[in-house]
Amino acid sequence: MRIWRSKRSRVYSIHNLMTLDPRMLELQGIAVSPGVAIGKAIVFDREGYSIARCLISRSETQREWDRLVEAVGRAHQALGAKGKATTESWGADLGGIFSAQQQLLLDPHVRSEMEHLIKDNLYAAEYAVSEVFAKYAAAFRKASSSFLAERAADVRDVEQTLLEALTGKPTQTLKEIPHEAIVVSHDLTPGETAAFDPEKVLAICTEAGGPGGHTAIVARGMEIPAVVGVGNFLHNIRSGDEVIIDGHLGRIFVSPDGPTRQRYLQRQIARESIFTELSELRDLPAVTSDGVHVELMANVEFPNETQACLARGADGVGLYRTEFLYLGHDKEPTEEEHFQAYQQVLRDMQGRPVVIRTLDLGADKMGMSRPIEPENNPFLGLRSIRLSLRNPALFRVQVRAILRAASSGNCWIMFPMVTTLDEYRSAKFLLRSVADDLASEGIRIPSNIRVGMMVEVPAAVLMLDRFIEEIDFVSIGTNDLTQYTLAVDRSNDSVADLYQACDPAVLRLIKQTQEITSKHGKSTSVCGEMSNNPAYALLLVGMGIRSLSLASSTIPVIKKAIRSVTLGQCEAMAWRALRLGTAREVDAFLMHQLAGLVPEIVLQA
């Protein structure tokens, strides 16, 4: 029974191992959501359209070019017909767009670039089309004027028309995955992952991304295996290829050979039996063998995840991310939409605590109509509580909905990314004023709502002794705390290796936070990705943390780990880990400890 191992001791490289089937390709990425999936790949390009990235032989280039030229002719006709129909129904003004799109199709630069890619770089026609059009669409989108940004959609429309003319069938988008498949893509936006049909997506695999990214969070929420940060490999895989995704080891096999396939089929069966065993722990508390209780809460993204929380035996919702309401929608959500979502989660959790975190997004991620100045450093920019405080009208809508829903359960409110005491006070002031409004409307608000903040900016840790009198609780968001402490953009592949939640600097900040809160009798939870790793979870317990919030799917294995140790063992781990000098040493030490303390959940490399 071995289902866990360190995420750090990996080699991120692409290599083609000696295998029985020469077509089999083995890749290594970062495992971010456990599980094994075997299925057909569906490959999407950077814009979320499925593509065929393949190369042709030199003898085929002329035929491929002729094929493209013919398709351009057909696409031209198709646009002409659309233009004519639109002109008849809606007038020449709208119909004229298609005439303009025809010019994009016939653009001499576009044409010569596609010709170059096919004849010199041996690209298949579809590949050449998507490369060239994607390039221009991206250039338009990046342009500072909204004038050009809007043209990107026209470029993509023309591309889709041309691809349809080439293949004779409509292209697929991420929203309409036709059958059970493993989604393979360069990267996925939060909006795209939010639109996934969980019945259809067996696993996710992306070239980009890191352990704390959105894909990781969504995949764990959906309880499907995911491997990210694989590096460039989309040219080696086509839609329809068989793929194995190993979400424990971060391995991917494209066109696996017989023995590999057999091995993974067996592993799938074994995994199911482990889960059966772990699920028997559901109704048992997470207590160490010497009786210290640790609260295990679930991180929730979508209201319908509450069933999984309860099934896994969560003590509550330690982090309810409310961003899904804003993602994948063109309009800002209404108060009623907020209210319905919060009420459902509070009711479903039947009196268990539900910590609702207010909007934690960058301005760029919100599908809002008003234009937003592009930021050089979005992670240091107008996001999260800063964005909410800058848009009090929008913030009030969310706060009103939370307060209205509060009487449906045990509601806690948490403000994210608080950096200064002023921010916290402003947020709380707004909360109080909304509460007064509601009271004057005769809406009853429970008096015991607890209000707290995320600790994820080092400044908040340094100033916590000043915050502490004004807050009811804190939750340490280790993902952002790691990013801001180590000055590393966790979505940037080039520096992803610096991003380590077990870095001693991050551990010291967690320790400092825990010491201050426990001195004042305020509760502290850790809600970052860190809590999902059994070794780190034990370390946190050893550091005095008594509440963890994690993906519901990992609750059983963390519970198993906690039930297997004594508090003294955890404290000894923490004592030693806090005296180490580097993230590598900490990780190696913790993995070694875990292997000794709970060998049955450790997966050997």
Add this chain to the structure above:
Amino acid sequence: MITRVVTVQNAEGLHMRPADKLVRTATNYQCQIELERAGQVADCRSMIGLLTLGAPQGTQLTLRAQGPDADLAIEAITRLFDSQFDDP
């Protein structure tokens, strides 16, 4: 080479339909025709090139033509700008 300065007068700027008309007009002539905005040069037969100029209302562009019918082309294209591409 003939050079002239033209101004984008229509409200929506050099967007899809005006650029479409420019390309259609330019293809009637044999000469090379370019538009330049602050150092950025676009071939008048390339829709992508023209859009990339990103020229909103009020932008001044340098129009250049070289070839046998350059004078006719310059006249025709200047007329397009002056008539605001017949764009409301």
